[in-house]
Amino acid sequence: MTKHSSPLMAEYANVAQAPIEEAYSLPFAVYKDEDIHDLEMEKIFKNEWVFIVSEQEINHTGDYFAFTLAGEPIVILRGQDGAVRALSNVCRHRGTMLLDEGFGNVEKNIVCPYHAWTYSDEGTFKGAPFTGNVNIDKQAHCLLQFHLESWHGMLFIHLGEPTNSLLNRLEGIDDYIHHFELAKFEHGYRSDKLEHWDANWKLAMENAMESYHLFKVHKATLETVTPTRQAFDIAGYAEWALTGGEMKDTSSSLTKWFRGSYPKVFDNYVLISIPPSFVGILTSESLSWIQVLPVDSERCIVRSAGISNVKVSTEDKAEKAFVDAFFAEDKAICERVQRGMASTRARGGKLVTMEKVVVDFHQFLANRLFNTPISDFYEAPKAQLFLSESGNGE
Ligand code: FES
Numbered sequence: 001m002t003k004h005s006s007p008l009m010a011e012y013a014n015v016a017q018a019p020i021e022e023a024y025s026l027p028f029a030v031y032k033d034e035d036i037h038d039l040e041m042e043k044i045f046k047n048e049w050v051f052i053v054s055e056q057e058i059n060h061t062g063d064y065f066a067f068t069l070a071g072e073p074i075v076i077l078r079g080q081d082g083a084v085r086a087l088s089n090v091c092r093h094r095g096t097m098l099l100d101e102g103f104g105n106v107e108k109n110i111v112c113p114y115h116a117w118t119y120s121d122e123g124t125f126k127g128a129p130f131t132g133n134v135n136i137d138k139q140a141h142c143l144l145q146f147h148l149e150s151w152h153g154m155l156f157i158h159l160g161e162p163t164n165s166l167l168n169r170l171e172g173i174d175d176y177i178h179h180f181e182l183a184k185f186e187h188g189y190r191s192d193k194l195e196h197w198d199a200n201w202k203l204a205m206e207n208a209m210e211s212y213h214l215f216k217v218h219k220a221t222l223e224t225v226t227p228t229r230q231a232f233d234i235a236g237y238a239e240w241a242l243t244g245g246e247m248k249d250t251s252s253s254l255t256k257w258f259r260g261s262y263p264k265v266f267d268n269y270v271l272i273s274i275p276p277s278f279v280g281i282l283t284s285e286s287l288s289w290i291q292v293l294p295v296d297s298e299r300c301i302v303r304s305a306g307i308s309n310v311k312v313s314t315e316d317k318a319e320k321a322f323v324d325a326f327f328a329e330d331k332a333i334c335e336r337v338q339r340g341m342a343s344t345r346a347r348g349g350k351l352v353t354m355e356k357v358v359v360d361f362h363q364f365l366a367n368r369l370f371n372t373p374i375s376d377f378y379e380a381p382k383a384q385l386f387l388s389e390s391g392n393g394e
């Protein structure tokens with residue numbers, strides 16, 4: 001274990017590594033302390049695989065998503081050659097941020113808005129105007145490039161030198177979701193806005209991964225389709241965790257008859273948590289996720305998007321209203337927790353069985369920040385349904 005530079009860090013390490021039986025909420029101060037935030041940026045966001053965007057969302061040549069990760073301006077861009085790259089979004093001349101944050105498209109070149117130094121969409125330096133007698137070393141002025149790996153089209157960036165590949169880190173996960181055939185999810189969809197939440201990034205993640213709050217926070221929305229009572233654990237540990245739940249079947253008996261050999265596993269959703277930034281809900285038709293990016297110790301950006309086997313119309317008003325409604329419910333509750341956590345006297349309580357996935361996340365945090373041990377991989381009895389050949393549990 002590494003040395004902790006403050007009593008708060010020692011307490012963080014201690015509480016976060018506890019197994020479910022002994023697990024408590026983290027000390028509230030770790031959701032607002034700036035030193036802790038800096039440590040999390042260094043040890044996690046700058047030194048771990050972090051989910052950013054799917055290939056399906058930047059499908060065309062020149063499509064990009066620009067963002068800031070732990071203070072680092074970055075752009076993930078699909079070049080003329082069809083490949084996606086993670087490039088530094090900072091001009092090599094005098095440091096101007098090149099592309100506006102968010103989604104966009106470049107035609108072949110990236111041109112700096114300051115003195116028009118120009119880079120190819122692969123990040124190579126192409127030229128600069130009015131350079132006089134000065135010779136600019138092209139090699140030395142290319143945009144920096146970062147490690148990028150894809151899992152079923154989901155792109156994860158690593159700002160440091162990875163000691164483990166993304167696919168190694170996610171080893172085993174595909175066994176539980178093979179029936180859902182992610183390879184068929186060719187269409188990307190997303191909401192246009194990046195939502196700013198007045199909440200620490202860990203709150204947004206914890207909230208997204210546990211199904212314990214559905215019956216209360218989402219009484220009129222999610223609870224009507226994915227009830228808390230029908231949620232269960234599947235498998236996982238600190239590196240990734242799967243929970244699931246039975247969806248309320250609203251289809252008619254005629255539809256059921258048509259479905260015929262539809263395997264039982266498709267009556268369930270799978271919630272996939274890959275810290276630090278990805279929580280997705282997988283059904284037989286789509287994978288919808290939220291992506292969380294820290295802004296500072298008390299604010300984060302939450303983005304929702306997904307991939308599907310059919311083209312999802314962004315015009316579908318009913319669906320959009322439903323998603324907007326539960327998203328707003330999550331934002332409101334997380335911001336409310338953040339306000340509660342302003343307290344310096346109150347302390348957090350015991351975590352319950354349904355919060356096992358939150359405990360896995362806490363162990364991930366403690367492991368990356370303080371090198372503490374993590375609990376063994378677990379598999380719940382329900383996992384058999386997902387592992388079975390037929391998807392009917394046999
Ligand atoms: S800072 Fe980019 S061209 Fe000068």
Ligand SMILES: [Fe+2]
Nearest residue numbers: 207208217330
């Ligand atoms: Fe929620």
